[in-house]
Each structure stands twice: as structure tokens, then as C-alpha cells.
Amino acid sequence: MSAPTKPWSLRRRLTSRVLLLVVGGWLATIVVSARVLEHEMNEMFDEELRALVETTVLYLDASGTAAIPRNIGVATGDGERVLRIVPESLPGGAQIPPAPWSALDGDGFHDAEGWRILRSTAEGAVIEAAHAVVWRREEMIEAASAFLMLVLPLVALLLWGLRRITAEAAAPVSALASAVAARRPDDLSPVSADGLPRELLPLAQAFGGYLTRIEALRRAERDFVANAAHELRTPLAAIRGRLQLSADPDTAAAVPMIDALTRRVERLLQLARLEAGVGLGSGPADALRVLRLLIDDLRPTARHPIRFDDSDLETLMVATDPDALAILLRNILENAVEHGSGPVLVRLTPAGVLSVENPTQATALPAGRFDKSRDSAGQGLGLAIVADLARAMGAPLEQGIAEGRARVTLRLPLAG
Structure with missing residues (x-):
């Protein structure tokens, strides 16, 4: 390469x-x-x-x-x-000087x-x-x-003037580059072409056209995912209710499959809501209470034990929306339970640092959305939702695998 x-x-x-x-x-x-x-x-x-x-x-x-x-x-x-x-x-006797x-x-x-x-x-x-x-x-x-010595001052003045002139000539290019570099990843508004020379106008206009097209495609994708996920929730709930009423053992065995499909639909809906910016309030929320509720809900069906070290806290208020926090923490815990190969250790410190660690046979984290390990039964959305939510909440996130252990560290913003 x-x-x-x-x-x-x-x-x-x-x-x-x-x-x-x-x-x-x-x-x-x-x-x-x-x-x-x-x-x-x-x-x-x-x-x-x-x-x-x-x-x-x-x-x-x-x-x-x-x-x-x-x-x-x-x-x-x-x-x-x-x-x-x-x-x-x-004359006689005269000598010529050398x-x-x-x-x-x-x-x-x-x-x-x-x-x-x-x-x-x-x-x-x-x-x-x-x-x-x-x-x-x-x-x-x-x-x-x-x-x-007479020319050097003139040369210095000329060099200074040339630097100023080239700097002024390249200023629109630098301004356009700085404006593009400073944009947030989710900022798809058109690029301003005010003050640009004729040579740069086609570039700015083409870039603005691409952003408009990307925004339209993203909106269509988001609407499709949200509508599809929303429309699937009710039929899945009805199918699950009918299966639970049946006495057929084969029918009862299909209930976990319906639950797994329901969770995938919920993750798609969460992703669509996240990209639309819905439900990202400033809280506050009790992170300790949310964690305990999620762990109690996951323990009965978890493949591995979940051990929670709460640092003897009674409460920990963080500046984030409770629903968004629950979605974020649930995805972290479910990913650890599903992909780990041993007990899950959850630790929460008074400084708002949450760490989730467990053994794993994987050697690297998924590279992007819909990327998953070979043995995963999911769709590879868990870590994508975690990363997007953490970024939107202003909570620094660190993920990695080293020496056969996967570790996720999340720094939650404390309230007040």
C-alpha cells in the first residue's frame, strides 16, 4: 500500500x-x-x-x-x-629602480x-x-x-509585500477550508459563498448541493427506519401475546425469537430518535437508580453473572435525560452480556465514571455501524447507538480490548 x-x-x-x-x-x-x-x-x-x-x-x-x-x-x-x-x-652610473x-x-x-x-x-x-x-x-x-546595501531594504520590502499579497489572495481559500473544517458532522446546511472569488464559487455551490442531497437522503433513511420500527412494534407485540396463549411447546419456543426481534426493532427506533435529536434533555437523572433497574432486569436472562460495584453511593445525579441514559446504559450492558465470555464487572465512581469490563474472545471492536462479530446474533447497532448517544450527551467514551478483556469507560456529566 x-x-x-x-x-x-x-x-x-x-x-x-x-x-x-x-x-x-x-x-x-x-x-x-x-x-x-x-x-x-x-x-x-x-x-x-x-x-x-x-x-x-x-x-x-x-x-x-x-x-x-x-x-x-x-x-x-x-x-x-x-x-x-x-x-x-x-647617464653614466645611473641605476634604474626595479x-x-x-x-x-x-x-x-x-x-x-x-x-x-x-x-x-x-x-x-x-x-x-x-x-x-x-x-x-x-x-x-x-x-x-x-x-x-541600498538594494537589500527594497528587496525586504518587496518580499514583505509579496507575502501580504499572496496571503490576501489565498485568504478566501483558507476561510472556506476553515469553515468546512469547523462544521459539526451533523451540520448539513449549505456553505456560504459570500466573499468568495469566481474561481471558488463552483466549488462552494457544488459542496452545498452535495450537502442538501445528503440531508435529503438522511431524512428519508431516518423516516423510513422510524416508520418501519414503529409499525412493527404493535404486530410483534400481538404475535407474542398469541404465542404465549398457545399450549404448543414449539410455539412457546418461538417467544424468545420474537423478543429478540422486538429488541432489534427497538434499537432501530432508538437510532432513528437519536439521529432526529429527540429525547436528549439535560436531566437530571439518577444514574445509580437507572443502573440498578437495568441490572435487575438483565440478570435473570444474562449468560454471565453481572457484578455491580456502586462505591457505596446512595444516589448519583447526572446532567442528562433519564430515557437517553437508560438507552445508553442498556446497550452497553447488553453488549457486554451478549459478546463476553465471563462475568461482567460494572463499577460506578462518585466522579461519574462508569466502567464495564468482562472477558472476551474477540480481538478488536467492530469498525462501524452494522459491523459485528462472527458469533453475534444482533445487527451490530449496539456500539453505534452507544457512541452516538455518548457524543450527543457530552459524555466522553472509551472502548477497547486488551489482554483478552473488553472495557468500556463512560464519563457522565454530573448535575449541578
Whole structure:
């Protein structure tokens, strides 16, 4: 079986992809801008070298003196920008200061050993002006950093605005999902389409149509079950009365079958009344008294002994309808007696916690309505009625089977 698909968020996906596209575009823009900035700054630095060489030539021409061999750091002692002047013909004993780069051939720009050099011959001198490539790169990085610092606030503002815009665009989807998720299982009213965009209107309208159809089907099912159960009660009672008057042993043996059929009809009627919300008042009801009456009624025909621990209570008032409480407790007890394989232990605490426990050969509880064990003679409605009634009464219910014992725990709401 394939693993379940992990749920994903439309808003998060839309936001992440838009942000990814925008950030990618900005990064590409920054990279291109950096390349353009590097090219423009290199041209500017080359213009600076050309201006320095031309100024030096003009100075030599205006001074009218022979060029003196020297290396001059344009920035004091930094060794990153160098102006080198060498006479074409050296006087006797003159020494040429060493250059940070190898000898150059010809005038013009040269790239050698980490330097960008402009060489020019004029006024009887060789003039070489150079920039260190490292210095150029550092200057370019500083300029790019300043540009980036100016752009980052704009990027942050853009990202914030995109998140807000995508959140507002996905708000109707989130509102519709929240409204559907917050609905009670029995709420089949149409979904409101107010404020929804055109893209979501067909979804809301189709969902509302499905709910209306489901409500009609449920109403028809409930009416059918209630009418059928109600109409069957009187004929079954009449048949049972006639069978009891007969002296035929075979006829008398059919009476328990009629009683079992009557109980099934009563459960169907209880289920229909529960789904219709009939008979679910707030009480109060004496849970101890109801339990004692039910146990006394079930003991004579029970397959296994029923032991009742009442915690020495004299009364226990709970906030629920007496008839609904009797239906709920009777179904719990009948299910334990019918499906268990040993004595039934019933315990009621002063806090309103009712537990019913007994041995069983079953390994798991029925999965749903009309689901029953292999040896059951019922229709699988008992636990369904118990679960629905407990939910309607606001009484937390826990059911389970562990280590060969079935246990039902019901927390009844105390009155007052």
C-alpha cells in the first residue's frame, strides 16, 4: 500500500514559488549589475591611468629637464598604485629602480603578474603607470557592497509585500477550508459563498448541493427506519401475546425469537430518535437508580453473572435525560452480556465514571455501524447507538480490548 500523501498548503506553495522567482530575479539582476559595474569601474581605472601618464608627460615637457629614474607610489607607500619614470638613455652610473613587474614590450595597456599597466614613451622617458589587480578588485567589491546595501531594504520590502499579497489572495481559500473544517458532522446546511472569488464559487455551490442531497437522503433513511420500527412494534407485540396463549411447546419456543426481534426493532427506533435529536434533555437523572433497574432486569436472562460495584453511593445525579441514559446504559450492558465470555464487572465512581469490563474472545471492536462479530446474533447497532448517544450527551467514551478483556469507560456529566 502506498504511503499517504502529505498535505500541502496552497498559500505556502504560492508564496514560496513567487518569492523564489522574485529572489532569483533579484540575484540574477545583482550578478549582471556586478559584472556591468566591474566593467565600468575597470574602464574608469584605465582612464585614471591614462590621465596620470598624460599629466606626467605634460610635466616633463613643461619642466624641460631630463627624466630622473624613480618609482612613485601614487598612494603613499601602499604599493597598490605605482608611477614609474625611466629615461630612454641612462647617464653614466645611473641605476634604474626595479619594477614590481617584468619588462614590458611596447606602449599601451598590459596585464602582468597581478598588475594592470599603461606604458608610454614620450619626452625621452618611459612612463609606466600601474594599478594592483587586488586593489581594483577590493574597490569593486566595496562599490558592489554599497550597491547591495541600498538594494537589500527594497528587496525586504518587496518580499514583505509579496507575502501580504499572496496571503490576501489565498485568504478566501483558507476561510472556506476553515469553515468546512469547523462544521459539526451533523451540520448539513449549505456553505456560504459570500466573499468568495469566481474561481471558488463552483466549488462552494457544488459542496452545498452535495450537502442538501445528503440531508435529503438522511431524512428519508431516518423516516423510513422510524416508520418501519414503529409499525412493527404493535404486530410483534400481538404475535407474542398469541404465542404465549398457545399450549404448543414449539410455539412457546418461538417467544424468545420474537423478543429478540422486538429488541432489534427497538434499537432501530432508538437510532432513528437519536439521529432526529429527540429525547436528549439535560436531566437530571439518577444514574445509580437507572443502573440498578437495568441490572435487575438483565440478570435473570444474562449468560454471565453481572457484578455491580456502586462505591457505596446512595444516589448519583447526572446532567442528562433519564430515557437517553437508560438507552445508553442498556446497550452497553447488553453488549457486554451478549459478546463476553465471563462475568461482567460494572463499577460506578462518585466522579461519574462508569466502567464495564468482562472477558472476551474477540480481538478488536467492530469498525462501524452494522459491523459485528462472527458469533453475534444482533445487527451490530449496539456500539453505534452507544457512541452516538455518548457524543450527543457530552459524555466522553472509551472502548477497547486488551489482554483478552473488553472495557468500556463512560464519563457522565454530573448535575449541578
